[in-house]
Amino acid sequence: MPSSISISSLRLWVSCGGGVLAGVIAHQGVFIRGEWHVQAPAIIVSHGLLFLSILVANTCLNIPQADAALWMSYSYIFSLTISITLYRAFFHPLSKAGFRGPWYARITKLWHVWAVRKLKNHLVLDRLHEIYGDFVRTGPAEITVFHPDVFQAMDGPRKECIKGEWYDLLHPSISLVTERCKTTHAARRKECKRGFIHSALVQHEAKMLKHVGNLDACIEADARASRPSNLRNILFWFSFDTMGDFVFSKSFGMLQDQSWHSVIVRLQKALSLLGPFSPTPWLIQVVLKLSPRIGVLRHWFFMVAWCEGQMRTRLDEGYKKQPSPDLTHYLMEQENQSRDKTSVAWLQGDSLLAIVAGSEPTAASLLGVFCELAKHPHHADLIYDELVNAVSDSDDITTDLKTLSRLGHLNGVLNEALRLYPALLTGGARKTTDKGIIVGGTFIPPHTTIIAPRFTISRREDCFEQPTEFLPQRWTISPKMTRNAAAFAPWGTGKPAVCRYPSTTCFCVTATLVKKYRFRLAPGETGMRVMGDMRDQFTPNPGGLDLCFELR
Structure with a gap:
């Protein structure tokens, strides 16, 4: 019995460790690179289906390995969240550059959804300008710029910018206004x-x-x-x-x-x-x-x-x-x-x-x-x-x-x-x-x-x-x-x-x-x-x- 308990505990620890490692690799090796907003629905569905199948296998089918897989899933989600949070808060280029803004804006944009629920984004950003000045970090990889030179920098003849992710709004539909390339x-x-x-x-x-x-x-x-x-x-x-x-x-x-x-x-x-x-x-x-x-x-x-x-x-x-x-x-x-x-x-x-x-x-x-x-x-x-x-x-x-x-x-x-x-x-x-x-x-x-x-x-x-x-x-x-x-x-x-x-x-x-x-x-x-x-x-x-x- 002790040996059985030890093996079971070891299996759980290994599963948790594997989940933690998978979460870190997923963030540092995949999600930190490129854009993923268009794939967000597919990512949520695939992760949700995988987690649901493991949960069903564990609670309904009593498959022995499902318990370890469930703990691996918990660990994966936990480590992925922690890795994203730590990177955005302390190691992101905007954090290193010292851009100011609400502390929670470094981690997620979900705060902004709640803040503009009454469709007053112009007033929300205006208040942030009063508090933080001309350059405000309003998202993990977003700066709201109130300096008057920004229009020429973004859209002038020597611009070094492309349209933001918002312009994929109609994806997979295409139009002149939303084309980003x-x-x-x-x-x-x-x-x-x-x-x-x-x-x-x-x-x-x-x-x-x-x-x-x-x-x-x-x-x-x-x-x-x-x-x-x-x-x-x-x-x-x-x-x-x-x-x-x-x-x-x-x-x-x-x-x-x-x-x-x-x-x-x-x-x-x-x-x-x-x-x-x-x-x-x-x-x-x-x-x-x-x-x-x-x-x-x-x-x-x-x-x-x-x-x-x-x-x-x-x-x-x-x-x-x-x-x-x-x-x-x-x-x-x-x-x-x-x-x-x-x-x-x-x-x-x-x-x-x-x-x-x-x-x-x-x-x-x-x-x-x-x-x-x-x-x-x-x-x-x-x-x-x-x-x-x-x-x-x-x-x-x-x-x-x-x-x-x-x-x-x-x-x-x-x-x-x-x-x-x-x-x-x-x-x-x-x-x-x-x-x-x-x-x-x-x-x-x-x-x-x-x-x-x-x-x-x-x-x-x-x-x-x-x-x-x-x-x-x-x-x-x-x-x-x-x-x-x-x-x-x-x-x-x-x-x-x-x-x-x-x-x-x-x-x-x-x-x-x-x-x-x-x-x-x-x-x-x-x-x-x-x-x-x-x-x-x-x-x-x-x-x-x-x-x-x-x-x-």
Whole structure:
């Protein structure tokens, strides 16, 4: 009996030792190298099935060796966890470099999921900036950088960064926006440029002007009825109607119906997923791949399927069938109507991202413009004077985009609104390559994710005098109020053709409404809801705004 006990104990000790060794080897030899977020669902399933089979063998089948295997599993999980924790806390390059941040952020990003459960990531990061300064360690391999030089370092002509793991969101689907390989992205971007050449943009802008007319009709109806306009709804309807026409030559018809389209309602619900899960790309993969398609996830997959269905319809129609070319037309033309799997995947991914990325940021930016103009009506009067006195070749200056782009105060108002209400609050993660990068004299090690929150950077006092105030003159007659223009990158850097479309949309809508109407905050409206109720879900989702319009 003693001998039997000794052999049994020895077997357990050997099993535990083997588990500990396996855990250390798995971390140091495998998981510490490369990226594993896309494989996270498979890793969890495989580990879970293995553990479950051992547990069943031990408790239900009474297999003698199962008890030792169970202890080996416990030891493996324990040692893997300890190895990961110790490495991240003390031996990771970011730990050695001395980057400060919450102590728990060194070990896991799960803290961030809880912190942004109310979709206020821009405020969470802003508080960390106040505590820790310009470089904050917000994850095991992540630095949130608040220095104004970060935009050029990440996206400038000499950038040494790639897109972060977040951009594998749609994996295995592909799109220009989410493509992380520089070579593939450059090639695809070159192909997509045809949809943004001058002649194409002229056609797209003609469509946009039609929807500006529909927007104007909604507001005029409210003005003549002396009722406040729910400007948040109207601008979002306009933005999605325009983008639907831009991508598929098919408007959602929300401005005419003056109600939300069911697809867009589900899209808005689906995007709420990106609020709490964006900080943890591996958890996004787990949720999308392993969770049942109920609740918000049901809306997400409906949205993806709807965009795929729209693209299949367009493929069946043929790219030459549309009377007025859309973005899909140019992409299909570039693909030469190829129906191979890769071409279709590109088209489906690009259409989905175009609808989302092109609609919400534009609507949010416009809402910021009119919120500030309603609170500071003298700026609207200055724009009106510019519009009335401008010399234009067009009968209607509000459609003369070339002239509008030269109006000083209009430009200043739009720039200032984009500074205070950026198109991306905290999104746009990048990752350093083997060389690392230097930002503001600080070296950021290789393979580090970089977050650059525009919300906070554009409010830096050392970059903008009176940074929280709406002062368009900083972009016109008082340039010294802009102390460091590098902090202003509302649409990113190096993307002039792609960014022309939302910029011209903002010009045209602002000019049209300012020239035709006087407007003010509705009774009981303070304008504080726009930013106060803002939700950061990769794209900004602002609060409501009610304005009273009256014809000039």
